[in-house]
Amino acid sequence: MSRPDSLTFPPHLIPPLSPYLPRPDSRREDPSSLPFLTLTYAASLDSMLSLAPGVRTALSGPLTKSMTHHLRTRHSAILIGVNTALADDPALNSRLVGAPLSSQPRPVILDPEARWDFTSQSKVIQLAERGEGKAPFVVAGEGVEVSDERRSLLERAGGKFLALRRGKDGGKRFDWGDVLRLLKSEGLDSVMVEGGGEVINSLLGKEGNRYVDSVIVTIAPTWLGKGGVVVSPERSEGAQLRLRDVVWQGYGEDVVLCGRIER
Ligand SMILES: NC(=O)C1=CN([C@@H]2O[C@H](COP(=O)(O)OP(=O)(O)OC[C@H]3O[C@@H](n4cnc5c(N)ncnc54)[C@H](O)[C@@H]3O)[C@@H](O)[C@H]2O)C=CC1
Numbered sequence: 579m580s581r582p583d584s585l586t587f588p589p590h591l592i593p594p595l596s597p598y599l600p601r602p603d604s605r606r607e608d609p610s611s612l613p614f615l616t617l618t619y620a621a622s623l624d625s626m627l628s629l630a631p632g633v634r635t636a637l638s639g640p641l642t643k644s645m646t647h648h649l650r651t652r653h654s655a656i657l658i659g660v661n662t663a664l665a666d667d668p669a670l671n672s673r674l675v676g677a678p679l680s681s682q683p684r685p686v687i688l689d690p691e692a693r694w695d696f697t698s699q700s701k702v703i704q705l706a707e708r709g710e711g712k713a714p715f716v717v718a719g720e721g722v723e724v725s726d727e728r729r730s731l732l733e734r735a736g737g738k739f740l741a742l743r744r745g746k747d748g749g750k751r752f753d754w755g756d757v758l759r760l761l762k763s764e765g766l767d768s769v770m771v772e773g774g775g776e777v778i779n780s781l782l783g784k785e786g787n788r789y790v791d792s793v794i795v796t797i798a799p800t801w802l803g804k805g806g807v808v809v810s811p812e813r814s815e816g817a818q819l820r821l822r823d824v825v826w827q828g829y830g831e832d833v834v835l836c837g838r839i840e841r
């Protein structure tokens with residue numbers, strides 16, 4: 579019997595998305611290549627991800643939600659920043675009907691200071707224990723202390739902490755190249771980055787955007803208003819960040835925009 583939240587993604591919507599998705603195994607043979615990176619999120623008409631920092635906000639309609647769950651089965655990892663983990667207690671699995679464990683993405687949480695206070699009740703841990711998703715890899719700053727209790731809770735579920743050198747901005751962030759090389763060394767050759775705002779804005783910034791292979795954005799027909807978490811990266815001198823190879827598609831009341839960053 580299917581679970582109450584089981585989703586289906588209409589097959590006719592798959593071909594238009596495929597050019598923007600990693601091809602199975604395309605980068606696996608080449609150890610020097612970085613994982614394919616898809617940036618994907620849902621935003622309001624005023625480019626907001628949520629009503630306020632720390633507030634889980636549903637923007638996707640039923641069809642775009644099922645698209646996200648299709649995308650989750652097409653990547654080996656799904657990456658979020660620690661604030662999203664704290665705010666949303668997300669599941670980060672695919673709830674498509676019949677999605678086997680082998681098609682589930684590996685959740686990756688960027689957590690330089692090991693702030694994520696997961697417990698055995700956290701959704702992502704519970705799903706891993708039930709075999710409905712994979713346990714997370716938490717990328718923490720090198721030298722940051724993690725208690726044995728938290729480490730073993732994560733490891734019992736099948737996840738782990740990965741240590742990574744922190745970036746040059748006072749250690750608050752990781753460099754994207756370092757993150758991607760780390761994921762590759764863990765056998766993860768494609769990653770969908772879902773958010774939140776800080777992660778997306780840094781990825782769209784001068785240092786990050788060279789790593790983005792494709793962009794898939796859901797736009798919902800609503801304005802969230804001032805005070806929300808906004809997608810609006812730092813401007814790079816002399817260059818406007820733009821998409822090429824752009825395709826727009828109506829998904830019920832939402833629109834899905836696919837493109838690649840113009841270089
Ligand atoms: N509508 C949507 O599709 C989505 C909405 N959200 C929403 O976004 C909000 C959270 O967003 P934010 O507060 O901006 O936090 P965030 O989720 O982007 O986390 C930011 C934290 O990640 C860590 N980090 C490590 N390396 C980083 C790097 N290279 N770049 C940026 N951060 C790095 C830092 O500790 C940083 O403080 C929540 O309200 C959540 O509900 C999150 C994901 C998707």
Ligand SMILES: Nc1nc(O)c(N)c(N[C@@H]2O[C@H](COP(=O)(O)O)[C@@H](O)[C@H]2O)n1
Nearest residue numbers: 620635636637638646666668669670772
């Ligand atoms: N695609 C999309 N649409 C929205 O309306 C959203 N709020 C999000 N949020 C992202 O999805 C995560 C929640 O996933 P689960 O349903 O718990 O698996 C959340 O943490 C954001 O990354 N995405």
